[in-house]
Amino acid sequence: MKKGLLKRVLITLAVPVAILLVGLLFTYEIIPIRWVSTMEIQSSFDPMEDPLPVPERSVPVQGAAFIPGAGNPANPIAADQASIENGKSLYITSCYPCHGGGAGDGPIAEKLTRKPANLTSDNVKQLTDGEIFIIISNGIKINNNQITMPDLRENLAVNDRWNVVNYVRSLKP
Amino acid sequence: MKTKPTWILMSAVLIAGLLFSGCSPSTRNPQKQEYPKYVPYGSSAPSLQNISAPAATSCPVHTVDLIGAWVTAGSSETDPFPFTDLNDASCTGMFESDILPLFTTSNLWYSGALSCRTCHGPDTAVSYVGMNLSSYQGIKAGTNGKDILGGGDWKSSDLNKFLTSGIMPPNQPPGYNSQGPVVYAGVKK
Numbered sequence: 611m612k613k614g615l616l617k618r619v620l621i622t623l624a625v626p627v628a629i630l631l632v633g634l635l636f637t638y639e640i641i642p643i644r645w646v647s648t649m650e651i652q653s654s655f656d657p658m659e660d661p662l663p664v665p666e667r668s669v670p671v672q673g674a675a676f677i678p679g680a681g682n683p684a685n686p687i688a689a690d691q692a693s694i695e696n697g698k699s700l701y702i703t704s705c706y707p708c709h710g711g712g713a714g715d716g717p718i719a720e721k722l723t724r725k726p727a728n729l730t731s732d733n734v735k736q737l738t739d740g741e742i743f744i745i746i747s748n749g750i751k752i753n754n755n756q757i758t759m760p761d762l763r764e765n766l767a768v769n770d771r772w773n774v775v776n777y778v779r780s781l782k783p
Numbered sequence: 784m785k786t787k788p789t790w791i792l793m794s795a796v797l798i799a800g801l802l803f804s805g806c807s808p809s810t811r812n813p814q815k816q817e818y819p820k821y822v823p824y825g826s827s828a829p830s831l832q833n834i835s836a837p838a839a840t841s842c843p844v845h846t847v848d849l850i851g852a853w854v855t856a857g858s859s860e861t862d863p864f865p866f867t868d869l870n871d872a873s874c875t876g877m878f879e880s881d882i883l884p885l886f887t888t889s890n891l892w893y894s895g896a897l898s899c900r901t902c903h904g905p906d907t908a909v910s911y912v913g914m915n916l917s918s919y920q921g922i923k924a925g926t927n928g929k930d931i932l933g934g935g936d937w938k939s940s941d942l943n944k945f946l947t948s949g950i951m952p953p954n955q956p957p958g959y960n961s962q963g964p965v966v967y968a969g970v971k972k
Contacts, residue, residue: 620788627795634802678894679964725909733904736917741898744889750897751954752911 675747675768682740687769689776697777700770704762705778712781724758730783742775837967842868846885846892846963847946851937853882858932860919866969876969878919885966886916892952893959899952 635641676683687693701709708726710716719726727734734742749761766774837843844866852866853876863875876882885891889898900917907913907921914931915921925931926941933940945951947961 616788620792624791624795627792627799631795631799631802634799638802640802676890676895679890681888681891682898683890727909731906731909733906733909736900736905737898741887741889741901744895744897745901748895748897750902752902 675763675771676740676744682738683743685739685743685772685775687772687776689779693773693776694780696770697773697775700766700774701777704765705774708759712778713783726759729778730781734778739772739775739779742778743771746771746774838970840970841967842866842872842874842969842971843870843965843967844868844874844969845960846966847943848962849876849966849968850882850885850946851943852876853878854932854935854937854940854942857935858923865972868969868971869965873972874969875972881968883919886922891966892963893956896952 636643706716707718708714708716708722709729710719710726712729714726714728716726737745745759746766747761747763749757750759751757762771849866853864856862856864858878860878863877866874866876868874886899886903889901890896891898900915902911903914903916903921904910905915905917905921907915912926914926915924923932929941931940931942933943937943946963949955949959949961
């Protein structure tokens with residue numbers, strides 16, 4: 611009678627312990643289960659581990675667009691077909707309203723007191739790439755902060771500005 | 784017979800204890816999946832192509848003083864003109880290499896400044912005040928037939944007045960020196 615009772619008590623205890631142990635095997639990944647999870651794919655990193663590479667399509671922040679006071683910046687982007695086409699699409703968004711197809715006859719040009727520059731004229735052709743880049747970056751402001759041309763550094767990334775420079779260079783009268 | 788279940792229990796507790804203490808074959812840090820690599824989109828770093836240390840023989844001088852020395856010496860296109868640099872050394876400059884770039888270089892008078900010829904370009908019909916600062920002939924011609932070089936008297940010239948009174952170059956930043964930035968020009972005598 612006593613033996614039978616002890617046995618039943620032990621079996622009753624052993625069953626939940628066994629279930630617990632089997633559960634622990636999975637909990638501690640002694641038998642790992644690969645759940646579908648994106649938790650491991652994240653930009654966090656462990657202590658003493660190098661930061662992960664920058665994700666694709668991040669915005670690169672590589673310091674200043676030009677070296678302050680060091681003269682005309684040099685164009686780092688070759689004026690190839692890809693750059694010119696990229697520049698053209700950006701030009702249509704940012705420059706076309708005033709400068710039109712290049713002759714300074716965009717849809718809103720006639721409303722402006724100071725007419726937009728003809729980008730195929732001698733006045734623009736004489737400028738170096740760096741000068742055009744600075745104009746796009748900082749705009750043209752005469753004294754008392756009268757804006758003749760708005761700065762586009764918020765609208766166009768550094769590379770995009772150089773692409774626009776390459777496109778403006780390719781314009782023909 | 785009596786001790787057998789006790790052994791099973793003790794073993795179970797021991798195994799559980801080992802598992803809890805982390806004393807188990809470690810598969811707790813599964814290998815990290817490869818993260819998509821960063822594809823650089825061109826280079827937007829500023830180019831150092833135009834930057835070089837000034838030659839040891841060139842002279843540091845304020846831009847306005849340099850133009851003044853050229854005007855005082857007769858504002859010639861081809862003849863060298865004398866000037867004194869910041870260290871009181873005697874130097875010689877040339878219009879083409881020392882004066883003209885002051886009007887045709889952006890980001891020079893202050894950081895991000897436009898070049899003079901951006902607004903005062905060769906097409907005087909559309910240039911501001913009809914002035915062309917992109918060439919020797921343009922600078923000599925002045926604005927709408929009016930000499931800007933004061934006929935050789937730099938102190939009374941319009942160019943000096945505009946450059947030193949804060950009007951030109953426009954939108955000068957705080958702390959701008961009215962004599963312009965220091966540039967390295969000419970050669971020591």
